[in-house]
Amino acid sequence: MRLRNVKNAREKLLSSPYFIENPMEYKGTWKHYFQGKVDELPSKICVEIGCGKGQFLVSMAQKYPDVCFIGIEKYESVLVRAVELASNFSLSNLCFLALDAKEITNVFASEIDTLYLNFSDPWPKARHAKRRLTSFSFLKLYDEIFAGDAKIIQKTDNLILFASSLENYSQYGYVLQTVCMDLHHSSIPNVMSEYEMRFSKLGEKINYVEAIKKKSEK
Numbered sequence: 001m002r003l004r005n006v007k008n009a010r011e012k013l014l015s016s017p018y019f020i021e022n023p024m025e026y027k028g029t030w031k032h033y034f035q036g037k038v039d040e041l042p043s044k045i046c047v048e049i050g051c052g053k054g055q056f057l058v059s060m061a062q063k064y065p066d067v068c069f070i071g072i073e074k075y076e077s078v079l080v081r082a083v084e085l086a087s088n089f090s091l092s093n094l095c096f097l098a099l100d101a102k103e104i105t106n107v108f109a110s111e112i113d114t115l116y117l118n119f120s121d122p123w124p125k126a127r128h129a130k131r132r133l134t135s136f137s138f139l140k141l142y143d144e145i146f147a148g149d150a151k152i153i154q155k156t157d158n159l160i161l162f163a164s165s166l167e168n169y170s171q172y173g174y175v176l177q178t179v180c181m182d183l184h185h186s187s188i189p190n191v192m193s194e195y196e197m198r199f200s201k202l203g204e205k206i207n208y209v210e211a212i213k214k215k216s217e218k
């Protein structure tokens, strides 16, 4: 994500109803947080790590009003664009957090249905492999956030990241439910992210995996 310094990013976030300033206060109670907004206990809460400017989640929140969505982004100057995009709509099933994925277990406990990883930074050099959001250290953190079976849906143009993710999921006990190396020429239902649109316009094939790990195998 190209970073531009956004003036008063923090102030802009704080003035948005989509931004949660102290997400740690809601750990373990996110369903109740949304219940206050959508009037009933949501059936599912889904998270995107590295949501960027929010295009994917804003579209998902519109398409699936019964599901609640939380976007995590480590740069406030990027997250400002997500809350600005969301402000064009009235979406009670969506919110955004300024958070590094390393902190995810401080914010969620056994309450997430699906984790989306869309076009995560690929860290293609082998010496940076531990920084990938599908490295074992991150998979271990994710164990703590899922309500039932762990479910990760990942999309990427990058084959190094894709191959290492498939290998890590398998070694960590995930079953690769769906694997596709050309998502846009498949029948898999899809909502596009900003980066996905960009890569697709360049003629890049989009890789997709849905990986599931049974709760009892955690």
Ligand SMILES: C[S@@+](CC[C@H](N)C(=O)[O-])C[C@H]1O[C@@H](n2cnc3c(N)ncnc32)[C@H](O)[C@@H]1O
Residues within 6 Å of the ligand: 001, 049, 050, 051, 052, 053, 056, 072, 073, 074, 075, 078, 099, 100, 101, 102, 118, 119, 120, 121, 193, 194, 195, 196
């Ligand atoms: C390449 S962009 C993809 C954005 C969006 N998901 C999409 O598909 O259009 C990756 C995003 O992940 C964010 N990111 C990278 N590492 C992160 C981390 N450890 N925690 C939270 N966000 C992270 C980056 O700041 C960037 O906005």
